[in-house]
Amino acid sequence: MKLAARVGQVTPSITLAIAAKAKAMKAEGIDVCSFSAGEPDFDTPEHIKAAAKKALDEGKTKYGPATGEPKLREAIARKLQKDNNLGFAAENVIVTNGGKHSLYNLMMALLNGGDEVIIPSPYWLSYPEMVILAGGTPIIVPTDASTGYKITPEQLRSSITPRTKLFVLNSPCNPTGVVYTPAEIKALGEVVVEKDILVVSDEIYEKIIYDDAQHLSIGAVSPEVFDRTIISSGFAKAYSMTGWRIGYLAAPVELVKAVSTIQGHSTSNVCTFAQFGAIAALEGSQDCVEQMRLAFAERRQIMLQRLNAIPGLSCAKPDGAFYLFVNISKSGLNSLEFCDKLLENKRVAAIPAIAFGADDHIRLSYATDMTSIEKGMDRLDKFVRSLV
Numbered sequence: 001m002k003l004a005a006r007v008g009q010v011t012p013s014i015t016l017a018i019a020a021k022a023k024a025m026k027a028e029g030i031d032v033c034s035f036s037a038g039e040p041d042f043d044t045p046e047h048i049k050a051a052a053k054k055a056l057d058e059g060k061t062k063y064g065p066a067t068g069e070p071k072l073r074e075a076i077a078r079k080l081q082k083d084n085n086l087g088f089a090a091e092n093v094i095v096t097n098g099g100k101h102s103l104y105n106l107m108m109a110l111l112n113g114g115d116e117v118i119i120p121s122p123y124w125l126s127y128p129e130m131v132i133l134a135g136g137t138p139i140i141v142p143t144d145a146s147t148g149y150k151i152t153p154e155q156l157r158s159s160i161t162p163r164t165k166l167f168v169l170n171s172p173c174n175p176t177g178v179v180y181t182p183a184e185i186k187a188l189g190e191v192v193v194e195k196d197i198l199v200v201s202d203e204i205y206e207k208i209i210y211d212d213a214q215h216l217s218i219g220a221v222s223p224e225v226f227d228r229t230i231i232s233s234g235f236a237k238a239y240s241m242t243g244w245r246i247g248y249l250a251a252p253v254e255l256v257k258a259v260s261t262i263q264g265h266s267t268s269n270v271c272t273f274a275q276f277g278a279i280a281a282l283e284g285s286q287d288c289v290e291q292m293r294l295a296f297a298e299r300r301q302i303m304l305q306r307l308n309a310i311p312g313l314s315c316a317k318p319d320g321a322f323y324l325f326v327n328i329s330k331s332g333l334n335s336l337e338f339c340d341k342l343l344e345n346k347r348v349a350a351i352p353a354i355a356f357g358a359d360d361h362i363r364l365s366y367a368t369d370m371t372s373i374e375k376g377m378d379r380l381d382k383f384v385r386s387l388v
C-alpha cells in the first residue's frame with residue numbers, strides 16, 4: 001500500500017511501544033518491573049468516577065459542543081485564574097482528548113510549511129513529531145547538566161529566526177523532572193515579548209512538584225507575555241485520569257476558534273459523561289492530588305537513593321513530574337541497547353532517552369508501587385554490575 005509521505009516522516013512512539021511490550025510480558029505471566037509508563041498507578045479518585053457515572057445515568061450520552069461542555073470550560077477558566085493567575089475566560093478554553101490532542105491541534109491550527117518551532121531537548125517525544133505532522137520545522141535546542149537541563153534566555157534568543165512561530169516550554173519537564181524557577185520563567189518571558197513569538201506552556205505536571213519548587217505559569221509574568229501565551233494541560237497526571245482522555249488548551253479566542261474548527265471536523269466533542277468527571281475533579285476536594293503527590297515524593301526519595309548507589313549511574317534530584325532521568329554514559333551502551341538488555345536479561349522496563357533526544361540517558365518512572373521499585377532497583381543494580 002502506498003501510504004502518505006507524512007507517515008514516513010515521523011517515528012512511532014517508543015514509550016508506548018515499550019510500555020505495551022512490558023504489559024504483554026506481564027500478561028504472559030513474566031514478572032516484569034515496569035518503570036516505563038508515564039501514568040500514575042493510582043485509581044481515579046472515587047468522587048470523580050461517581051460524577052461521571054451520575055452523568056451517564058442522567059443521559060449525558062449525546063453529542064455536545066466541539067469546544068467542550070460549557071460548565072467544564074468555565075471550571076477550567078476559574079482554575080487558571082485561581083491557581084495560575086491567568087485571566088482566561090471560558091471562551092478562551094477548548095476541551096480536547098488529552099494534552100496530546102491539545103498540542104497536536106495547536107500545531108495544526110498554527111503552523112504553515114517551514115514555520116519553526118523551538119523545542120529544548122531533552123523533550124517530550126511527541127513535540128517534534130507533531131510539528132512535523134503539521135508541516136512545520138522543529139528546531140531542537142540542546143540543553144545539558146551545565147544549565148540544569150534548562151534552556152537559557154540567551155539560547156532561546158539566538159535560536160529565534162524570522163521563521164520562528166512558537167516556543168515549547170514544559171515545566172515540570174518530562175523526561176528530566178526539571179522545574180524552572182520563577183526568575184527563569186520571567187527571563188524567558190522577556191525574550192518571548194522582545195522577539196514577539198508565541199509560547200505554548202505545557203503544564204500537565206504542574207501539580208506534581210517537590211520540596212521548594214514553585215510553578216509559575218509563563219503567562220502570568222506580564223500582560224505582554226500573557227498575550228503571547230497558550231496553555232496546554234489536562235487531567236491525566238494530577239488526577240490519575242490517563243485513560244479518560246481529557247485535556248485542554250487556553251489561548252486567544254481566534255486560536256480557540258481555529259482549533260474548534262479542526263476538532264469539529266476530526267474528533268468532535270470529548271466523551272460527554274467523562275467531561276462531568278473532569279468538572280468534579282476541578283471543583284471537588286484537591287486532597288487526592290496532594291495524597292498522590294506525597295506518595296510520589298516518597299518514591300522519588302527511595303528510588304533516587306537506590307539509583308545513586310549504583311556505580312556508574314547518576315541522576316540529579318528532579319523537582320517535579322515522576323521520572324528519574326538517569327545518565328548511563330559510563331555503561332558503554334547506548335540507551336536502546338541498555339533498555340533492550342535490561343528488559344531481556346533482568347525484566348525491568350525503562351525508556352531509552354534517545355526518544356527524548358538524549359541517547360546517553362534512560363528514563364525511569366516512579367509512578368509505580370514501592371515493592372516494584374525495590375525489586376526493580378535490585379535488578380537494575382545487578383544488571384549494571386554485570387556490565388563491568
Ligand code: PLP
Pocket residue numbers: 038097098099100101124170173174202204233234235236242246247
Ligand atoms: N505533555 C507531556 C509533557 C506529557 O508527558 C504527556 C503525557 O505523557 C502529555 C503532554 C499528554 O498527556 P495526555 O494526552 O494523556 O493528557
